[in-house]
Amino acid sequence: MAPPLSRRSFLAGGTGAIGLAALAACGTSTPDSSSNPSPSGPPKRGGTLRVGSIGGTKDTLDAHFSSTDMDQQRSQNLYDSLMYLSSELPYHLEFALAESIELNADATVATVRLRQGVEFHHGKTLTADDLIFTVRRILNPDNYGRAKTALAAVNPNDLKKIDDRTVQFNLITPDSMFPKRWGSATTSILPTDYDPANPVGTGPFKYKSFTPGARSVFVRNPNYWLEGQPYLDEVHIITFADNTSRTAALLAGQVDAIDGVDPTVLAQIGSSSKFETMITKSGFYQPITMRVDLAPFNDVRVRQAFRLMVDRPAMVKQAYSGYAEIANDMPNPADPAYPTLPQRVQDIDQAKSLLKAAGLEGMTVTLTTTPENGGLVNSAQVFAQQAAAAGVTVKIENLSPTAYDAKFKDWPFTNGYWAASVIGLSYSGRFLKGGGANDSHWDDPAGDAIYRDLLKTTDPALQKELGGKLFQRFYEMGPDIVHTFKNNLDVYSKNLTGFTPFNSNGWSLGAWRYRLVSFK
Template identity: 45%
Template sequence: MGVTGGSTADVVDAHATVSYPDIARVIQLYDSLAVYNANYEVEFALAESIQPSLDARAWTIRLKSGLEFHSGKPVTADDVVYTLRRIVDPAAPKNAAQALSAVDPNNIQILDSLTLQLNLKRPDVTLPEALAVYDTGIVPVGYDPRHPVGTGPFTYSSFTPGQQSVFLRNNHYWRPGEPYVDQVTIIDYPDDTTRVNALLAGKLDAIDQLPIGQVDTITPRPDLHVLESQTGAWIPFTMRVDTPPFNDQRVRQAFRLVVDRDQMVHQVLGSHGVAANDLYARYDPAYLSTAPQRHQDITEAKNLLKQAGHESLTVELVTAPVATGLVESAHLFAQQAAAAGITVHVREVDPGVFYGDNYLKWPFAQDFYLTRNYLLQTEAGTLPGSPFNETHWNDPTYTSLVTRARATVDQNTRTNLLHQAQQIEYDRGGYIIWSFLNQIGAHTTKLHGFVPHRSGIPLSGYEFRRAWFSG
């Protein structure tokens, strides 16, 4: 498998992924209590049930029986407690810590060897969704990420950061018959051309994130197949709202208005996506679909910049080849912004620099996100304690609305609160969200088991446990 990106900062830690290769690795090694299926619906995985109290303040989790870690150790409620405490540890919080911030690590009751009860700090209706994220894989008590052990379909064999990792079939996997292949090798490819050429030369069985310009090269080949999925994935421009000039709401509005979204979708994505409206979570039932669609308006952008005292503005935009369309959209944005008198210097860096010491600190940059429902995405990126708050967004009214929504069991009341929160982001947020992009990969026609997947995680959610070969 050729996977986009990777660097010497790569990890196999179940709870600390950053890049696509990181995500691909943890999905092979670990399983969570729940999982998102191809339609982006939550299904139980290691959990047999996850049941709330009437007020969603207490949740009872029961594990499936007969589960084993790669080491042969049975999976018990103690391991779940250890995992959750590791994720939310205030001294070293992991990626899902904010999403699981309602979990009180000191108020978990073990009811029996397979059952536990979480007594939350506050009601939280999103708990099953949070427990289905790939960054919540269950690990054994005493887990050491240098010697990774999980319950996943493949066991750890070797790992060289920035290069490749090898995983072997878990012969005692809990899903009957799976996985079907004996070995998975995940190879990092920061360079698109090298990755595609390796597939064309028969050196790879599959690649994620097929560049749009290469779709027509792959399609005619009888030995190769293009896999395309409509998703809720998005690749925003990120403006730090606490740093000039983006600390002025008028500048942020102007930057949103210089974007020709239809041109972006057509030119950057080859029409393999749809125009977005500076809001994420398109599959969430509470998505604010009534917000007026933004279109390019150079005149109004100039007016806003003039009001803000930035008629002639020069900014640096930092980008890297870490996801489909990032670099291309950066250069097209620079062209579009020029019409409003904005000079954009595009600074392209390698993935190691992008995810280095300045990651989440760049005043104006880009990033990528996969499909999430609204409340989980806010925990990832738009609350003061979010692990990926690259816009440094900290709006007390917004935070209050989101916090109340998470604790609201009634769906209509919760939707109203979320509409108010989304309106605030739409009016003055730090993201420019110009598209929801289709996820495109490619694989040999001898490889089967992949299906379109709404999650935005490439190659059928990186669920290589489903992959199998024909003769």
């Protein structure tokens, strides 16, 4: 998360330059998705969708504290934020609960106008008081929400209610990204009487029941603000601890869809005429992350040595069965600021030389992973094999999702999964000191200064220049081995329609937007 802040599914908000409520998409082309099925025929009403997902007993329905894909999935259906991501690349947002968001020229005052006539599940009308309550809940110093760092420029005690639908935000520091920080479930708008035990939102489905580690049941919201949606009567999100049991449930007809599928699962499904496979191409990535506050990864020579151990083409083939693209140790390739730098390739001799200079020849390290997202365990194993050529022993610690997620920022050497974003947004959560998703404990004062300058300007050219400098710092000394950009794979019954690849940031099952799904 999403960001992060939602972990791995993290997104802090959006992208690009914004002035006076202009919401312009960045200019890149959409990857080829011709292999994916397209919705056909008018949607029909009724039916229960059953989705099988990897999760654990620490799952939550409270969007402000969501931390996994499964949390994100539930939040996408229970709640809405001020904005929502479209399915396009690279990262285009549209208004959801906001009617408009206006920034002044120096990005220090934001005025939010709420959509009229939106109702929460229990009948309360959405008002400015709910927005103010939401912001103060996220920024509560006694229990910060995941979006704390994304909304760091907001002073919760300096929110001015203009009228019942309008709130003025007087920002502590300039934030040109403010309007697009509201596309994440972690910024979901909650009512002033919100009760986490009986959660209420404005989303397409309403809470019916929830057993962490087992099942979530949601029912259709008949008063959803997007007219005519959703089409389904119910959604059941069923938790599985591993891919084996989840795949068996799909083949047995016990679930209708599974998300974030490991490529090896496709062989088990085979050429069955019962299922569709959807391929989502984006900058979704599964970095191998090194904690820079601990030895040995506090030494940049060690971090660069580990990057040079990776045979990236082999990683694409062996870990992802070809469903990935080669990356270059920087995230967010659709960002206009993404630089063209020499492609890093495997160089075992140079890796050995750097480790020798650091006094760490023949070192041993534990890589902690989990089967939570298709490809994590496979890529960890492939990396361990490749590192052996440099004389490095990598021991794989494969934990359950519950055990792994509980301490995801504690592991010294690990791999995770993160949705595509842009640097002006992902920096606050993943790379700013104290960021809710800063699993590498990255602390770069020079980079932070560049980031603050980026937030001061709404000039796209200057934002691109500053963003490029941040990318270069990651390339030269960053905490992540970004070896590939993964294609997300989902499998669902051919009796369903409405799923489309969410190429905007790589989320599974069309960003889990079940309001668009129906049975044929």
